[in-house]
Amino acid sequence: MSGQLQTTDYDLIVIGAGSTGENVADYATRRGVRVAIIEDELVGGECSYWACMPSKALLRSGHALRAARRLAGAKEAVTGGLDAAAVLTRRTSFTDGWSDAGQAAWVASAGIELIRGRGRLVGPGRIQVGDRVITAKAVALATGSVPVFPPIPGLADAAPWGTREATSADSVPARIIVIGGGVAGTELAFVFSSLGSQVTMLSRGALLDREESFAGEYVAAALVEDGVDVRIGATPTRVTRDADGIVTVTLDDGTSLEADELIVSTGRRPNTEGLGLESVGLDGAFTVDETMRIDGTDWLYAVGDVNGRALLTHQGKYQARAAGEAIAARLTGAEVDDAPWGQHVATADNVAVPRVVFSDPEVAAVGLTERAALESGQNVRAVEYDLGHVAGAALHSDGYTGRAKLVIDEDRHVVVGATFVGQDTAELLHAATIAIVGEVTIDRLWHAVPAYPTISEIWLRLLETYGRA
16 A cells, blocks of 8 residues: 555455455455454344345245246145245244354354454554554455435334345234335335235336336236235325324325335445545545456455445455455465456456346346447347247246346347346346356357256247347
8 A cells, every 4th residue: 555554463454244345355365365354243244134145035935835826736735825934934044043153153264353343444554443443454345235215204203124124024014015116125025925914015117127127017017916016106205103103105196005014125325434434535435446446545445335336245245256366466466367357357247247136026137238238339139038938937837927038249249138037037047147258159159058848948049039030
């Protein structure tokens, strides 16, 4: 760093011990770097205790029940609904009862020192934790993201649930209103509908509007079929909670809705508050290079959600692997491979971010939507195919419904985007990710033969559609 400290407590300090911070620390430690990681909540972070793992555990039982009901011979054996208490218990098992003892033990076993407390920068390479100041040659911020609540009058006073409260709930409210039509809002609507709640979902625009338009249409139809009251274009103007705990949401058309609980899932922002960025000349807004080093510094890194590049756990862990290796290389004087697709960069952030909505049907997508590709000026052509017409899908579920789409760069003859909507389509996604990252040409993809009868035969059908156009 500029004016680098001559003696330091550690080579690297990571602020934030979620999955991203753990991976930065682990990969740097493997290269012989002395690392400490600072955490003021649970080691393992949001994904382990309040997001990815508990939410998917809550979703899975409902998905399995609906899947059985779509198969003749199996549906006749389904005689009841979910055991909500058992689902909640299974969810809790995935969080270890909100104890981080196991993950803290892993940190120690990896040779990383864990420092409990809230860390904040107080100068270049200097971090204050409580009344202690510790120093390092490099610092990595891995503090994740926090929810953003809309400025609806009365909302804060009504004590709404965010995703944390929803995924850690110990009972199932009879009536729930969900504000937000994005990924988390959609998944939580499925969760509580499956568990027996009467769910009303309020979304200002189409559901999942950052994906291909058919994705939100399929999911909205499935929610309605599941008994959810989906209201597209509904805008809350006021929220109140009375002395009995009943929540009332007033809409812009003058009507109102009542529920026992309100879930707000309207987006997240990088968690930079209280990090002391001003002490090192940053005003809270910053950019990073492809090794996750903050522009304008030679010692400070931001990895995962906190840098705003791609707010997804797996993408944060990908960035962390690159950053941990890059930090170690710089600290030990090794060569840094920062060319595109090199060992020390996160090139895939720019072209091949995989994402899954664990709704029913699932939405699995990677790369660009057709709209985004056209807006970026690329010469693309898109092809679509009905997943229900693939033999493997028809075997998978009676009356299988879904759709698949490829976005193809006509100049390079490679896939730049793929979307699959249907039951159990998440496992189709990695093949598409490999095709995009590897820049596999369409001519070569013809030689990747899908096994019959599997849902992956959709690739052949899409290529045939493309070839006939």
